[in-house]
Amino acid sequence: MPDKSYDAVIVGGGSNALVTALYLARNGMKVGIFDRRYEVGGEFCSDELPSPGFIMNTCATFIRFFLCPALYDFNLRQYGLQLVMPEPSQSVIFDDESAIVIYGTKKVDLETGKMTPVPEHLEKNLKSIADQSVQDADTCAKWANIFREKGLGEKIEKWLYTPPTLENEKVLIDEIMATGDVDPRWPYMSIGELAYDLFESDAMRSYFMRLGQGHTGSYPMTVQNLMFNLHQVGSMAGGLPVSISVGGTHNMAHAMQKALSSMGSDFLSIVKLIRSSWKMEKRQALF
Ligand SMILES: Cc1cc2nc3c(=O)[nH]c(=O)nc-3n(C[C@H](O)[C@H](O)[C@H](O)COP(=O)(O)OP(=O)(O)OC[C@H]3O[C@@H](n4cnc5c(N)ncnc54)[C@H](O)[C@@H]3O)c2cc1C
Numbered sequence: 001m002p003d004k005s006y007d008a009v010i011v012g013g014g015s016n017a018l019v020t021a022l023y024l025a026r027n028g029m030k031v032g033i034f035d036r037r038y039e040v041g042g043e044f045c046s047d048e049l050p051s052p053g054f055i056m057n058t059c060a061t062f063i064r065f066f067l068c069p070a071l072y073d074f075n076l077r078q079y080g081l082q083l084v085m086p087e088p089s090q091s092v093i094f095d096d097e098s099a100i101v102i103y104g105t106k107k108v109d110l111e112t113g114k115m116t117p118v119p120e121h122l123e124k125n126l127k128s129i130a131d132q133s134v135q136d137a138d139t140c141a142k143w144a145n146i147f148r149e150k151g152l153g154e155k156i157e158k159w160l161y162t163p164p165t166l167e168n169e170k171v172l173i174d175e176i177m178a179t180g181d182v183d184p185r186w187p188y189m190s191i192g193e194l195a196y197d198l199f200e201s202d203a204m205r206s207y208f209m210r211l212g213q214g215h216t217g218s219y220p221m222t223v224q225n226l227m228f229n230l231h232q233v234g235s236m237a238g239g240l241p242v243s244i245s246v247g248g249t250h251n252m253a254h255a256m257q258k259a260l261s262s263m264g265s266d267f268l269s270i271v272k273l274i275r276s277s278w279k280m281e282k283r284q285a286l287f
Helices: 015-026 069-073 119-130 134-150 152-160 172-178 191-198 202-216 226-235 250-262 270-286
Strands: 008-011 031-035 046-048 055-057 088-093 099-103 106-108 115-117 266-269
Touching: 008 015, 015 031, 015 069, 015 250, 088 202, 099 119, 099 202, 119 134, 134 152, 134 226, 152 172, 152 226, 172 226, 191 202, 191 226, 202 226, 250 266, 266 270
Parallel strands: 008 031, 031 266
Antiparallel strands: 046 055, 088 099, 106 115
16 A cells, blocks of 8 residues: 555454554554455454345354453444343254243343343352253252352453463463363363263253354364363353344444444455455556
């Protein structure tokens, strides 16, 4: 871009890039975001999938963007981002027409991000699980207690949004393993193995494996980071609620883009740039 200059250039305009750009812009930098697509948002964009003529969001289906400090730091609601939070957070329907319905056991204040527990939802969730297996409901109740007593949910959520631990800092996994709550085999087990280790009913095993796909896009044979497994264990009987972005997931990207524009930053589509410079060259060749 011979006619523009930036303090920071970000290649790829996905959600992580947009959040990074917001904080750079707030610190006085003029940021240029370049993406190979026509629009910002990365995996928050919709594509023609799974078949021609069908448009759907490829990755982000439910969103926990309410955990992201940028939502509050930049008041993204003023740029059109509106989140709604349905009470049930996840459900599975089985072939025999029975179902497990799970309600978020925390309520989020979307003005501040502050969360408060909803104990009556935990009771409701355990009852829904007990309809499939009383033993599995007991397992979930045990883990819900461990999560509450040790503040594990908050620790894992913080870990999710914190840069990697430095050499001299405490590692959260070590801290968790030292409590003795976690079976030492778990860090080496796949999601599927863990499902069978934890639960006796096929319903809860398949729900656990499905949650792996929902949470991290991982398949049952994946051995994922223990923290993700624990996050999943803690979510079986509730945990964080979910939110839906009104107007579609892509509206979150729009809101961030608008906030960035208001701070003087730019989004540049590489495809558009190439096309327009190609047109220029073609036009110049004509004369
Ligand atoms: C199967 C699946 C399901 C998911 N479900 C959810 C969910 O339900 N809820 C949720 O919140 N999150 C979900 N996620 C996660 C979420 O989609 C990602 O965390 C998020 O999109 C990551 O953002 P990012 O900015 O790191 O990367 P991306 O969103 O992947 O953005 C990368 C951007 O870089 C651009 N790019 C790449 N290479 C170049 C290049 N050479 N030059 C220029 N541009 C380039 C791409 O076009 C893209 O726009 C899911 C992810 C997957 C894979």
